[in-house]
Amino acid sequence: MIFEQLGTYGHEQVVFCHNPDVGLKAIIAIHNTVLGPALGGTRMWPYASEQEALNDVLRLSRGMTYKNAVAGLNLGGGKAVIIGDPSKDKSEALFRAFGQFVDSQGGRYITAEDVGIDVSDMEYVYRETQFVTGVHQVHGGSGDPSPFTAYGTLQGLMATLNRKFGDEEVGKYSYAVQGLGHVGMEFAKLLKERGAKIFVTDINQARVDQAVSELGAEAVGLDEIYDVDVDVYSPCALGGTVNEKTLPRLKAKVICGAANNQLATNAIGDEVTRRGILYAPDYAVNAGGVMNISLEIDGYNRERAMRMMRTIYHNLGRIFEIADRDNIPTYQAADRLAEERIETIGKLKLPM
Ligand code: NAD
Numbered sequence: 001m002i003f004e005q006l007g008t009y010g011h012e013q014v015v016f017c018h019n020p021d022v023g024l025k026a027i028i029a030i031h032n033t034v035l036g037p038a039l040g041g042t043r044m045w046p047y048a049s050e051q052e053a054l055n056d057v058l059r060l061s062r063g064m065t066y067k068n069a070v071a072g073l074n075l076g077g078g079k080a081v082i083i084g085d086p087s088k089d090k091s092e093a094l095f096r097a098f099g100q101f102v103d104s105q106g107g108r109y110i111t112a113e114d115v116g117i118d119v120s121d122m123e124y125v126y127r128e129t130q131f132v133t134g135v136h137q138v139h140g141g142s143g144d145p146s147p148f149t150a151y152g153t154l155q156g157l158m159a160t161l162n163r164k165f166g167d168e169e170v171g172k173y174s175y176a177v178q179g180l181g182h183v184g185m186e187f188a189k190l191l192k193e194r195g196a197k198i199f200v201t202d203i204n205q206a207r208v209d210q211a212v213s214e215l216g217a218e219a220v221g222l223d224e225i226y227d228v229d230v231d232v233y234s235p236c237a238l239g240g241t242v243n244e245k246t247l248p249r250l251k252a253k254v255i256c257g258a259a260n261n262q263l264a265t266n267a268i269g270d271e272v273t274r275r276g277i278l279y280a281p282d283y284a285v286n287a288g289g290v291m292n293i294s295l296e297i298d299g300y301n302r303e304r305a306m307r308m309m310r311t312i313y314h315n316l317g318r319i320f321e322i323a324d325r326d327n328i329p330t331y332q333a334a335d336r337l338a339e340e341r342i343e344t345i346g347k348l349k350l351p352m
Helices: 001-009 050-070 092-104 121-128 145-164 183-195 207-216 266-274 288-294 302-326 330-348
Strands: 015-019 024-032 042-045 076-083 174-178 198-202 231-233
Touching: 001 050, 015 050, 015 092, 024 050, 024 092, 042 050, 042 231, 050 288, 050 330, 076 092, 076 174, 092 121, 145 183, 145 231, 145 288, 145 302, 174 183, 183 198, 207 330, 266 330, 288 302, 302 330
Parallel strands: 042 076, 174 198, 174 231
Antiparallel strands: 015 024, 024 076
């Protein structure tokens, strides 16, 4: 049953990590290492069942293979999940035991933070293994990735505007920014600096007030964000916001934002294309965070990180070329770019 599931997704290895003395139940999933060691964060979540945890780690690790491949990194895809409640099950011993399991992979899997895990948890993991990124800056870490993700999103936006409108003057266009969290607020600032007209919404009123007073943004209601007459809809909060209810309401000609899993279904992705809306694939656009932590592996350098973010512009260009070449929606073209890169580089490998 499990091997069947691994076969469907094409995983190389799945490691079940158990240390009952410290209450550790974790799963490390290594999806594909053709391009390099598998990089992807660790999520801590109170999964209702072990099967649910396995499903999540398989899905997320596969996603990392595609994201890292499209980002042009020499890294494969992996992910880990720890079954537990982050609000009450964390301890030094648990994270150190987890770190020992990461270390036992000998570098085939490199971890980082994900939902439920913060830098202080990674400090404990770091005591047991060097195969960890997203550690504190005192250990050569890179700190909060959000500003890099926002800057990378801007690069993706410029490529998308160019493709759709024939120029990339960010300030000429209007935007509906949904979500003003770590990435969304930073992204809105970048838009404002370029003179753009911005409409914003967030469930957190304080964030909305800040965007209005500091950025001159116009506040709209949580549901109203889908109806504003703008050039670009920029989802920077949750996934699944482009769906059968919202899509018919969108007036934007471009969808480009930092949120993960923006399209509710593949069918919606097809419909986006049919309606003449250009979708900038989420995992290509929001790769700034993973690019940033990937630089920790060889010694972090901020200048290099900023240069790397600018490659997102070119990655989007290649996705649009593939979409044209094969006459497919852009979400499929992103997957194809990843698969073609893995296939080509895989053939370069000398036999063992
Ligand atoms: P965050 O939690 O800091 O911000 C999310 C914001 O969205 C919050 O301000 C929240 O109040 C708001 N929000 C939640 N539900 C909303 C709703 N229904 N309508 C409007 N606003 C709502 O998270 P973040 O780090 O800024 O990440 C935002 C998105 O970008 C997520 O989907 C995340 O997975 C993705 N992402 C983030 C990074 C990164 O570097 N932080 C990297 C890649 C992808």
